[in-house]
Amino acid sequence: MIVYLWFVLGFFVAFSIVHSGLLIVAAVELRRYAARASAASMRRALRSPLAPSIAILVPAFNEASGIADSVRSLLALDYPKIEIVVINDGSTDDTLRRIVEVFDLRPVRCPTPPYLPHRPVKGIYAPRSRLPLLVIDKENGGKADSLNAGLNFASSPLACSMDADSILEQDALAKVALPFIEDPGRTLVAAGTIRIANGCRIDRGRVLQVGPPSSRFALFQVVEYLRAFYGIRTGWAAFNALLIVSGAFGLFRRDAVIAAGGYRTDTVGEDFELVVRLHRMWRDARQPYRIVHVPDPVCWTEAPEKARYLRRQRRRWHRGCMETLLIHRRMLMNPRYRAVGLVALPAMLLFEVLGPVIELSGYVVSTAALLAGTLSSVGFLLFLALSVLYGLLLTLGGIALEDASVSPRATWMDLRRVLPFALGESLGYRQLMILWRLEGVWQLIRKAEWGAMERKGLSAQPPQPVPKAR
């Protein structure tokens, strides 16, 4: 038992070293980004004829309550060349009728391009005006299938994937497009930062005021997201080893995604899998490429507030992670894939997939060792304190990085308020996540179905539960 506890201790130490290292690298990267990113340089880049057109792909399933506001806010984004492609994924509510009415759309004939397979298209709608909007009405096939349809019909060289109920900040698209303007030949993907919108004051698809969520689960996720986006992902991207680009906000070179075969529809982690596949293909072809994380542009999204929806989300994420690692297992520890194969994927396997098992078994074995008398109570407490402390430090590091970013937004988040939640995250929330992620492992083994997600909606209208079948 003691030997196993030493192993678990070693795991904690390895985790702390890797993640602390990533936070330090992220701090350097944020500093470098701040030195380069001025409003003047962004405006200059956007006035350039080299600024590429961007297709914003908005998959929508039963989004009648918020779709019009979402499209209006996208049309008002600060970017010179956009086309918005809404993909109505077989909604059973009024999503299609609502968008057709609000934007005065008419059915148009548009042959289906053969680049990527997807569920059959029932109709295409375009505005009578010159609004850069296209609506694809198709049979239900899920988010990945919808994105493939959007990629097919879009005409821009860049494609931005997002959720219909997410909100992009006014200049988010401009900022995330900069890497493509600065290095168009090599940049394949630019990921933006996702922030939790629960608690923010939102009107007509715009975040007017950032505020703390009322739900504890949402508050824990705020802290979690800060750490993930300002710390971990910024750190991995510095080594060109970023593996996850959130489906809620990522900008891709459209021809690269099409060349890679689009999004896979047989995995629940389609965004993660696509990014790993792009790494794999470009490394296999020995072509130079960059997959970057831009720490400033922000997309606001709604976090699940109820335990059962959060549980469902985490089980799905964990299953997606495992599926991707299984699909691309050949890349693990393979020097051909450099930092991705040698460090990022093994870290993902060790800390994300096996981590819950190791950590949970550590709690069980240490308790058993304490009861059996092979571990002293001081040793037991030290073990627990270490497991709590490393989580706490990483969380505080993530918050500090957000505070040091180009445009910190969490002004409400002073240390006194955050500390109890950071502590709570390490003391109860993380352990709960471990259990739910282990359920994801179990469900992968049993190939279980995924339930619907409840969302309140981010518009100013009264909250309405909207089932989401993905």
Next chain:
Amino acid sequence: MPPVTGPDERAALLHAALEALADLRGSERTRLVELLDQLGYARQAISELADRRPAVRRRAAETLAAMASPAAVPALTAGLADRDLLVRATCARVLADIGGEESVPLVAAAAGRDVLVAPGAAAAVVLALGQRRPAALAPLLDPGAPPELRAIAITIVGGLRLVQHAPALQEALGDSDTIAASAARGLGMIGESQATRALARLALDEQRSPSARADAVTALGSIGDRAEIHVLERLIAGADWPVQAAAARALARLGPPGLAALHRAARSSQPQVRELAEAAVQS
């Protein structure tokens, strides 16, 4: 206006002024630049361009870029040899904007040197050259120029619609697929009627990439030369979807003769050709 004396106050004012200068035009811009000059910011930036700290030199270069002060030309020319890429790129961009004829070869050389590591920065320099001195792009469009720089120059010529460089774009149609596609797009934007034969050759060349061929077809539609309708009619019945779709859209832009060609295609035995032609007629 109250005196601005402390370093923090000076830095804050400079920061606000630089952001404002990015948007201001005309007399308001001139007045703000004069004010900054009177407050000694240009002198300070010129001396800081020789500072040992890269961050200070970058800020100095950005200040001079925003102020575009001719007095800074010697310091900016010296800045082309800076160790820091961002300082070099900023100096080159602002020299392309305010420097004299003698600065052009130095600026082009600086862009060529950094194009591999920072293509965006090199593009900003080439863009500034193209906007201020379109003739200065000629050496960059030459087949002997560094390929990466030439590709950028070709894109910028199209974006700025620099008709005097259309022959160079036409020559670039025979280059690699990426460069040819960019040149074809540029010719379409310029509307160069002399290039239709060369564009048609590229569009019909099945050895070239479908995207380059599709760009050539789109350019034919933009130029609107009805003499090439038979080429587009042939391409809509071809084997590459992007080329077929581009040909259908191009025909739809060519008025009654184009529509007549689309009606003929709509009677094709191939369902895909019929579908494309019918959709184009309806559009």
